[in-house]
Amino acid sequence: MMERNNRICDIMVCAMARMIQDGDKVFHGVSSHMPMIAVLLAKELHAPHAVHLNIPGGVDPSPRKLKKYTSAGSELLDGARSYFPLMEVFDLSMRGGLDMAFLSGVQFDLRGNVNASVIGDYQKPKVRLPGGAGSAVLIPTAKRAVIWRTKHDKRTFVNQVDFITTKGNVDRIVTPLCIFKMENGELVLDTIHETSSLKEVQDNTGFPVKYSRIAITPSPTKNELSALKRIDPGDFRNIEF
Structure with a gap:
């Protein structure tokens, strides 16, 4: 099970890294080990000029100087090129200058609504x-909002969320089984991970899974896996599992 989870984690991290383009200004929130390492991976391999923004405000922290990954600790100020506080990230996003935000939630529905507030009746x-914290601001205003979640079951992907914390502008949702994309206002299947199957995705999703074709998420390359070992020798990306 641990080996399978490690493989799934690497697939998810590499998939998120490939979504980052060179020069993108990219933000990740708290408890975000996987997208944080995805940003570092992208910067090392194909997007050296991407700008890494985070909760503490350290712009482009150096992984060589980070002794541990917290995704929101003071370590992200060590070796940073400059300081850009969280309030400025919100302002940047609302002005249309944030290219990508990696955020999460607890419930998601067919229309891409995100719930991070309550399960059940609000009262x-x-x-x-x-x-929602920053998600309520950043998901609607970032150019691309990419959601990741380490659970994929019918309690997570529901026909209608119990409460809409935020909606709109979700570009992709990366899960342990697949990647969804927004198309014509609905979530549709983008790719299935090699460790899963269409049936497993359908059996664990609380709404009908729509797709135009069946595609497999590209496997991590040897170059990507080698870079992950250099960037994350402590395997902190698997903490979320």
């Missing part, structure tokens, strides 16, 4: 969640 919820 008497079964579970009260942390809330």
Whole structure:
């Protein structure tokens, strides 16, 4: 199981890294080990001029100087080229200058609505969640919002979310089974990971899975895997599993 999870994690991280283009200004939030390492991977391999923005405000922190990855700790200020605080990230996004934001949530539905607020009725919820925080601002305003989630089941992907924390502008959702994309206002299947199958995706999704073709998420290359070992020798990207 651990070996399979490690493989799935690498597929997800590499898939997210490939979405980053050279020169993109990219932000990730708290508890975001996988997208953080995806940004570092992209900068090392194909997008050296991408700009890495984060919660502490360290712009382009150097992985060689990071002793551990927290995705939101003071380590992300070490070796940074400059300081760009979170409030400025919000302003940048609302002005149309943030190219990509990696964010997450707890529930997602066919229309790309994101719930990070409550499970159940809002007045008497079964579970009260942390809330939208920056997601409510960044998902609608970033040029591309990429969601990732380490769970893919019918409680996560539902026909209608219990509460709409934020909606609109979701570009991709990366899961342990597949990648969804938004097309004509609905989530449709983009690619399936080699470790999964169409049936597994359908069986674990609470809405009909739409697709025009069946494509497999490209496997991590030897070059990508080698770079991941250099960037993340402590395998911190698997903490989220």
